[in-house]
Amino acid sequence: MLISKYSAPDFDPYGDQAPEEPDALWAAPTAVAPLRARLGLPGSKSITNRELVLAALADGPSLLRAPLHSKDSANMVGALRALGVRIEEREGSGAFGADWLVTPGELIGSTTIDCGQAGTVMRFVPPVAALGLGPTVFDADDSARGRPMGGIVNALRALGVDIDDAGRGGLPFTVHGTGRVAGGAIEIDASASSQFVSALLLSAASFDDGLHLTHVGERLPSLPHIEMTIDALAQRGVTVQSPRVGEWIVAPGAIAARDVDIEPDLSNAAPFLAAALVTGGSVTITGWPDATTQVGADLAGILPAFGATVELSDGALTVRGGDGIHGSDLDLTTGGELAPTVAGLAALADTPSTITGIGHIRHHETDRLAALVAEINALGGEAEELDDGLRITPRPLHGGVWHSYDDHRMSTTGAVIGLAVEGVQVENVEATHKTLPQFTTLWRDLVAGSSGTPDAIAS
Numbered sequence: 271m272l273i274s275k276y277s278a279p280d281f282d283p284y285g286d287q288a289p290e291e292p293d294a295l296w297a298a299p300t301a302v303a304p305l306r307a308r309l310g311l312p313g314s315k316s317i318t319n320r321e322l323v324l325a326a327l328a329d330g331p332s333l334l335r336a337p338l339h340s341k342d343s344a345n346m347v348g349a350l351r352a353l354g355v356r357i358e359e360r361e362g363s364g365a366f367g368a369d370w371l372v373t374p375g376e377l378i379g380s381t382t383i384d385c386g387q388a389g390t391v392m393r394f395v396p397p398v399a400a401l402g403l404g405p406t407v408f409d410a411d412d413s414a415r416g417r418p419m420g421g422i423v424n425a426l427r428a429l430g431v432d433i434d435d436a437g438r439g440g441l442p443f444t445v446h447g448t449g450r451v452a453g454g455a456i457e458i459d460a461s462a463s464s465q466f467v468s469a470l471l472l473s474a475a476s477f478d479d480g481l482h483l484t485h486v487g488e489r490l491p492s493l494p495h496i497e498m499t500i501d502a503l504a505q506r507g508v509t510v511q512s513p514r515v516g517e518w519i520v521a522p523g524a525i526a527a528r529d530v531d532i533e534p535d536l537s538n539a540a541p542f543l544a545a546a547l548v549t550g551g552s553v554t555i556t557g558w559p560d561a562t563t564q565v566g567a568d569l570a571g572i573l574p575a576f577g578a579t580v581e582l583s584d585g586a587l588t589v590r591g592g593d594g595i596h597g598s599d600l601d602l603t604t605g606g607e608l609a610p611t612v613a614g615l616a617a618l619a620d621t622p623s624t625i626t627g628i629g630h631i632r633h634h635e636t637d638r639l640a641a642l643v644a645e646i647n648a649l650g651g652e653a654e655e656l657d658d659g660l661r662i663t664p665r666p667l668h669g670g671v672w673h674s675y676d677d678h679r680m681s682t683t684g685a686v687i688g689l690a691v692e693g694v695q696v697e698n699v700e701a702t703h704k705t706l707p708q709f710t711t712l713w714r715d716l717v718a719g720s721s722g723t724p725d726a727i728a729s
């Protein structure tokens with residue numbers, strides 16, 4: 271394996287490996303000139319954790335090339351290993367860590383799974399545990415225990431699975447796996463998270479009768495993430511029929527083994543691309559796929575709404591800033607995970623912005639609407655919560671402590687604002703380890719103008 275300064279630290283989801291100096295403040299670097307940078311990013315969290323689950327349920331071994339190595343993926347690897355899946359490191363060709371060879375085995379419960387903060391682990395793995403034999407306890411970080419789980423708990427019960435949650439409707443709970451799930455037709459309310467739907471679809475082909483799933487709630491956020499699930503299943507020979515939006519049918523059958531290249535995380539590209547706009551410079555992200563189900567690809571449309579120009583050529587996306595940042599009104603129903611970066615841009619714009627369709631991000635790693643309002647206003651800004659979003663009226667900002675709320679995207683948003691505002695200190699920047707442990711190294715290189723492609727640095 272190539273070792274570079276971009277290699278991720280090893281995460282032990284079962285250890286008490288606290289990040290170094292978790293309470294330390296990180297002085298966000300301020301840009302003194304327009305940035306000119308070109309960089310690559312580690313693998314997509316959403317694709318890595320889907321492919322790990324599908325590989326665990328597949329009919330043979332699968333090699334995952336260039337997967338994400340971060341806390342979220344370490345929690346997923348730990349969960350699947352605990353259930354009896356073999357996951358071995360193989361020398362990888364990328365700059366961000368080893369490949370993973372996943373060999374499915376008989377699924378065995380009688381274990382405890384630490385979901386950390388990962389929505390993908392707490393939602394995607396319980397159906398897998400239900401297919402195992404024995405009780406499996408699910409728990410999470412204190413900060414993540416309150417994340418909505420009703421969609422999964424109720425759905426599994428409706429599918430015949432015995433779950434003991436002591437009446438909590440959420441974590442911690444025990445899934446009493448019997449080695450099989452009956453499956454069949456059920457209704458769920460996925461208004462709080464698209465991950466409820468993805469979780470059930472990922473395991474559905476392994477249920478005796480497959481799955482006929484109908485969403486009955488008021489709204490369905492993050493549709494591209496459901497499309498990502500359907501696409502990943504299709505690549506492994508599982509067809510998901512969707513007769514209408516909010517209804518999915520999966521027949522029982524095999525999930526094919528498959529070697530897969532994991533795309534870079536395009537949502538994690540958001541703060542880096544936003545940096546071009548904030549500094550009036552240009553930032554290029556290499557390895558940008560021509561076609562993808564990642565919602566981060568929408569940045570190519572979102573950033574121009576704030577004044578950027580965007581060019582996709584030769585597998586790289588370049589964003590150029592112009593004459594400042596202009597406010598915009600945006601519906602982010604499909605891409606709520608991009609909202610913190612967009613809010614950071616809006617706070618630095620020259621006219622007000624409204625971001626709607628994101629009420630459900632109150633249930634992400636933290637209540638992101640409340641956190642963004644509190645932190646922008648603490649630096650002198652004017653942000654207010656709407657029923658399903660934010661209104662941000664730009665005001666001159668000053669330095670101060672930017673709190674992260676143990677939320678990786680809050681940390682990176684503080685860094686974006688710090689590019690333009692002197693004296694921003696990000697508390698708990700280590701929250702970025704959830705999906706991008708290399709964040710501070712990549713960011714310093716970006717600001718120093720010394721960014722090269724990590725592949726070049728590693729070789």
Ligand SMILES: O=C(O)C1=C[C@@H](OP(=O)(O)O)[C@@H](O)[C@H](O)C1
Binds near residue numbers: 389468
């Ligand atoms: O399935 C996934 O990989 C994800 C789905 C989305 O969740 P929500 O629908 O809960 O927003 C997204 O915000 C999250 O970061 C990742």
Ligand SMILES: C=C(OP(=O)(O)O)C(=O)O
Binds near residue numbers: 387389
């Ligand atoms: C909401 C997010 O994460 P999770 O997968 O834990 O839901 C996110 O990464 O923005």
